[in-house]
Amino acid sequence: MSEHCIFGEKFDIAVIGGGVVGCAVARRFTLSGAKVVLVEKAADILAGASKGNSAILHTGFDAPPGSVELRCMQAGYSEFLEIRERFGLPVQRTGAIVAAWDDEQLEKLGGIVGKAHKNGVADVERISRADILAREGEISGAVLGGVLVPGEFIIDPWSTPLGFMQQALANGARILRETELLSGRFDGGDWRLTTSKGELHARTVINCAGLFGDVVDQRMTGAAQFEIRPRKGQFVVFDKAAAKLLNTIILPVPTERTKGIVLTPTIFGNLLVGPTAEEQTDRSKATVEREALEQLIAKACEILPALADVAVTATYAGLRPATERPEYRIRYDSEKNLIVAGGIRSTGLTGALGIARHVEELYETNNEPGPRLNDPVWPVMPKLAEREARDWTRPGYGRIVCHCELVTQREVEAALSGPLPARDLGGLKRRTRAGMGRCQGFYCNAELAEMTRGRFAEPMDVPSDG
Amino acid sequence: MCRPMADIDVAIIGSGPAGISAALELRRLGVRKIVILEREREAGGVPRHCAHPPYGFWEFGRIMTGPAYARRLVRLAAQAGVEIRTLNTVLDLLPGGVLDVATPQGRVQLQPRRVMITTGARETPRSARLISGERPAGVINTGALQAYIHLHGMLPFRRPVIVGTELVSLSAVYDCRAHGVRPVAVIEQNSRATARWPLNLFPKLLGIPTLYHSEVVAIAGMPRVTSVLVRGAGADQKIACDGVLLTGKFLPEASLVRGSDLVLDPAAQGPAIDQFGRCSDPVYFAAGNVLRPVETAGWCFREGRRIARYVADDLAGRLAGPQGAAEIVCGDHVKFVVPQRLVPGGGAKHLEIRVRAAVQGRLRVLAGTNIIFEKNISALPERRILVPLRVLAEHGGDRFKVEIKS
Ligand SMILES: Cc1cc2nc3c(=O)[nH]c(=O)nc-3n(C[C@H](O)[C@H](O)[C@H](O)COP(=O)(O)OP(=O)(O)OC[C@H]3O[C@@H](n4cnc5c(N)ncnc54)[C@H](O)[C@@H]3O)c2cc1C
Numbered sequence: 108m109s110e111h112c113i114f115g116e117k118f119d120i121a122v123i124g125g126g127v128v129g130c131a132v133a134r135r136f137t138l139s140g141a142k143v144v145l146v147e148k149a150a151d152i153l154a155g156a157s158k159g160n161s162a163i164l165h166t167g168f169d170a171p172p173g174s175v176e177l178r179c180m181q182a183g184y185s186e187f188l189e190i191r192e193r194f195g196l197p198v199q200r201t202g203a204i205v206a207a208w209d210d211e212q213l214e215k216l217g218g219i220v221g222k223a224h225k226n227g228v229a230d231v232e233r234i235s236r237a238d239i240l241a242r243e244g245e246i247s248g249a250v251l252g253g254v255l256v257p258g259e260f261i262i263d264p265w266s267t268p269l270g271f272m273q274q275a276l277a278n279g280a281r282i283l284r285e286t287e288l289l290s291g292r293f294d295g296g297d298w299r300l301t302t303s304k305g306e307l308h309a310r311t312v313i314n315c316a317g318l319f320g321d322v323v324d325q326r327m328t329g330a331a332q333f334e335i336r337p338r339k340g341q342f343v344v345f346d347k348a349a350a351k352l353l354n355t356i357i358l359p360v361p362t363e364r365t366k367g368i369v370l371t372p373t374i375f376g377n378l379l380v381g382p383t384a385e386e387q388t389d390r391s392k393a394t395v396e397r398e399a400l401e402q403l404i405a406k407a408c409e410i411l412p413a414l415a416d417v418a419v420t421a422t423y424a425g426l427r428p429a430t431e432r433p434e435y436r437i438r439y440d441s442e443k444n445l446i447v448a449g450g451i452r453s454t455g456l457t458g459a460l461g462i463a464r465h466v467e468e469l470y471e472t473n474n475e476p477g478p479r480l481n482d483p484v485w486p487v488m489p490k491l492a493e494r495e496a497r498d499w500t501r502p503g504y505g506r507i508v509c510h511c512e513l514v515t516q517r518e519v520e521a522a523l524s525g526p527l528p529a530r531d532l533g534g535l536k537r538r539t540r541a542g543m544g545r546c547q548g549f550y551c552n553a554e555l556a557e558m559t560r561g562r563f564a565e566p567m568d569v570p571s572d573g
Numbered sequence: 574m575c576r577p578m579a580d581i582d583v584a585i586i587g588s589g590p591a592g593i594s595a596a597l598e599l600r601r602l603g604v605r606k607i608v609i610l611e612r613e614r615e616a617g618g619v620p621r622h623c624a625h626p627p628y629g630f631w632e633f634g635r636i637m638t639g640p641a642y643a644r645r646l647v648r649l650a651a652q653a654g655v656e657i658r659t660l661n662t663v664l665d666l667l668p669g670g671v672l673d674v675a676t677p678q679g680r681v682q683l684q685p686r687r688v689m690i691t692t693g694a695r696e697t698p699r700s701a702r703l704i705s706g707e708r709p710a711g712v713i714n715t716g717a718l719q720a721y722i723h724l725h726g727m728l729p730f731r732r733p734v735i736v737g738t739e740l741v742s743l744s745a746v747y748d749c750r751a752h753g754v755r756p757v758a759v760i761e762q763n764s765r766a767t768a769r770w771p772l773n774l775f776p777k778l779l780g781i782p783t784l785y786h787s788e789v790v791a792i793a794g795m796p797r798v799t800s801v802l803v804r805g806a807g808a809d810q811k812i813a814c815d816g817v818l819l820t821g822k823f824l825p826e827a828s829l830v831r832g833s834d835l836v837l838d839p840a841a842q843g844p845a846i847d848q849f850g851r852c853s854d855p856v857y858f859a860a861g862n863v864l865r866p867v868e869t870a871g872w873c874f875r876e877g878r879r880i881a882r883y884v885a886d887d888l889a890g891r892l893a894g895p896q897g898a899a900e901i902v903c904g905d906h907v908k909f910v911v912p913q914r915l916v917p918g919g920g921a922k923h924l925e926i927r928v929r930a931a932v933q934g935r936l937r938v939l940a941g942t943n944i945i946f947e948k949n950i951s952a953l954p955e956r957r958i959l960v961p962l963r964v965l966a967e968h969g970g971d972r973f974k975v976e977i978k979s
């Protein structure tokens with residue numbers, strides 16, 4: 108169906124923003140029988156905060172007790188584990204160790220266990236230095252002790268929200284990409300939304316605009332009720348040769364301000380160190396800085412000395428949609444049929460499904476629950492995790508296009524078609540991993556430029572002068 | 574998965590100059606079944622997309638372009654009865670020479686009698702150089718530029734900044750100018766070009782400013798590059814451009830080795846070998862740029878041929894065994910040595926050495942505390958230095974150190 112029709116239709120729900128939160132919200136309401144449209148201003152979804160995170164599925168062991176954030180994280184955590192197999196989404200049950208490197212940190216461990224138990228994460232326990240060393244043979248002997256959090260896992264940070272959105276679309280939701288919400292007018296019953304592509308008509312609006320949550324709030328209501336203060340996190344990804352050096356996520360003892368620098372395996376078979384925590388005003392520029400990257404590498408080598416011989420595969424940065432306060436900024440303005448899911452700072456990948464539930468509960472305080480779909484479609488996501496049988500193991504894949512990540516022609520073509528095709532190189536990478544390996548496109552960049560001709564909002568090549 | 578197939582005498586991984594010359598030599602020496610496994614659609618390796626001369630001078634006594642040279646190699650291989658299996662990606666090197674291979678028909682295992690690893694080299698990408706800034710499109714290596722132009726008829730940018738002055742950098746300048754791309758500057762971190770005179774004058778002749786003692790410290794623009802920040806002796810300078818070409822800083826494409834039980838030399842970043850090109854598992858041999866960053870195609874060709882002779886000897890039971898190896902290690906100023914092991918009995922004539930940074934002084938080889946070889950040198954990085962291996966072999970010992978006293 109063309110975009111044109113979308114502008115003439117009336118929707119129950121308009122979701123603003125295709126980050127992980129918007130995708131989960133669109134899915135939830137679609138499965139509950141609502142007619143949903145999602146509006147995303149970028150060429151592809153997952154272009155904001157959800158583009159770059161640590162990909163950890165958190166238990167909430169260290170979240171503020173009694174908070175909405177904790178409730179959403181734990182609901183999100185359980186729902187993910189319940190539904191992931193139907194999507195074919197991977198999880199690696201790594202567990203995490205909060206490691207103490209000095210006496211001061213060692214003293215805090217008891218408190219961390221206490222808080223975890225209070226948060227209902229009952230299996231969290233102290234782990235001795237000897238046990239850490241037995242479990243992780245390569246970790247520095249300077250470790251003094253720690254807390255074991257068996258339930259912290261790693262997941263695929265992109266296939267997961269893509270799966271949510273694909274399911275919404277497969278069950279009737281609509282999406283408009285490259286469409287920015289510019290303003291909204293509530294006529295007492297419905298919203299008239301002005302977008303860069305035309306006017307949309309919806310009964311309820313859910314603001315999931317992440318790093319622009321306050322801007323969208325302001326555009327909808329005339330005055331934002333919170334202020335986004337982007338907080339950048341830089342990362343370094345190590346070569347897959349490092350994967351055998353570490354099995355467990357290594358967390359630092361948290362300080363007041365941040366969760367601190369994490370060293371973690373990724374589901375794709377790399378090791379990741381980061382993120383930094385740097386306040387900035389710009390909401391879209393996520394630059395990397397050599398000095399910070401060098402510090403991250405040094406930090407990683409302190410924890411895992413053998414990393415000194417391992418090459419860097421990638422560097423990236425993400426922006427957390429933090430606000431002037433630490434908590435999630437979720438509210439329901441029932442007079443105006445407006446829900447805001449803002450300030451989902453640093454736990455949104457875990458929390459998304461829980462946030463979607465929470466938002467729906469708020470909605471249902473004032474609206475009849477719709478008839479849930481009896482037999483929804485479950486799209487199956489491509490297998491990208493290192494430990495799974497990837498596409499190249501099945502004949503008929505054409506050829507391998509990206510040698511480092513073993514991405515096939517069939518996978519690239521699939522990612523460029525269907526209801527949610529990749530519209531830029533970032534989107535293609537998130538869907539297939541093409542170009543994300545150790546050579547960073549030395550071998551495949553040009554080939555991808557040719558395969559994506561005419562498919563991207565901005566082509567990879569440039570026209571020649573003559 | 575199929576059972577390992579055991580009828581192959583030598584499997585060669587990679588069809589670049591090293592792999593093909595090895596195959597030709599093995600056939601010439603009467604080795605029967607040679608299979609080259611190549612993951613690309615076309616055989617020929619890097620020369621396939623280096624569309625400029627001079628290739629082939631050593632091998633064929635004439636100067637030709639890369640693609641012509643690659644085609645010639647592939648034709649000779651076919652004529653010699655070498656089987657080249659394209660679209661065959663070797664995934665794993667297992668103990669005893671068992672190869673795990675992805676093919677479009679499915680995954681197979683091969684068990685040739687010997688394996689040669691000739692997987693070549695690539696350039697260091699932006700990420701591993703830790704360059705600051707945004708991460709737009711248009712920041713690529715020369716290998717990708719060549720593939721855009723020569724394999725796909727496309728252009729990745731029109732006004733790039735070129736980083737580096739190695740030979741490959743000049744080859745990039747050549748390619749750019751031949752296709753209407755006008756580089757705005759060449760940036761070199763050292764005080765002089767890495768490439769030798771007179772090639773180093775090439776950019777200047779074309780009117781492209783070369784900034785020495787300078788470095789690209791940040792990249793700006795989204796979704797495309799709009800400028801770079803260059804740090805030199807004076808104030809930082811912003812240069813408008815629509816791409817960044819990161820040339821050179823080669824790395825062996827040795828991920829197969831890293832993932833295997835073979836010993837990798839962290840200095841050369843390729844498999845550690847003895848003077849026969851033999852790896853730590855004696856079924857495996859290696860040649861070409863996978864051994865070290867980086868040599869010319871002509872060198873790789875000759876190296877492939879030489880090591881193929883040892884492989885043939887080994888198949889015939891004539892090669893000295895891997896036992897009793899002495900190790901050769903790097904001392905001051907020395908970035909790497911190849912080979913890293915020396916066993917009794919013949920083999921390569923030279924020890925290949927590179928330095929970390931420009932240095933003048935006395936190159937010495939020590940056996941214990943005895944200086945067994947010395948000479949004055951003035952060396953630049955990325956240039957090969959050779960020491961006769963005979964000196965080491967004649968002296969004997971179980972550990973040699975190569976150093977430069979400046
Ligand atoms: C460094 C870092 C590490 C993290 N690690 C983890 C982790 O390990 N585990 C975990 O659970 N969470 C983690 N997170 C948190 C998680 O990534 C975020 O909470 C989550 O991505 C927030 O998603 P969102 O949907 O709220 O925002 P976004 O992803 O920013 O989505 C908002 C979308 O709205 C669009 N938009 C904005 N304005 C408009 C408009 N006017 N019209 C239309 N569309 C608009 C944007 O383009 C964007 O796509 C991390 C975050 C960072 C930055």
Ligand SMILES: Cc1cc2nc3c(=O)[nH]c(=O)nc-3n(C[C@H](O)[C@H](O)[C@H](O)COP(=O)(O)OP(=O)(O)OC[C@H]3O[C@@H](n4cnc5c(N)ncnc54)[C@H](O)[C@@H]3O)c2cc1C
Nearest residue numbers: 587589590591611612618619663692693716861862869870
């Ligand atoms: C961009 C670039 C430009 C260069 N320009 C010049 C030049 O102008 N003049 C010059 O003399 N030298 C040049 N060189 C150096 C030299 O020519 C090449 O490195 C040379 O081709 C090396 O030969 P090789 O056989 O070692 O490897 P390559 O030519 O790199 O061949 C290696 C082959 O192995 C294959 N392979 C790798 N891994 C696998 C696997 N797992 N399974 C199956 N196949 C695999 C690759 O696809 C490739 O075809 C250049 C090098 C590069 C990278």
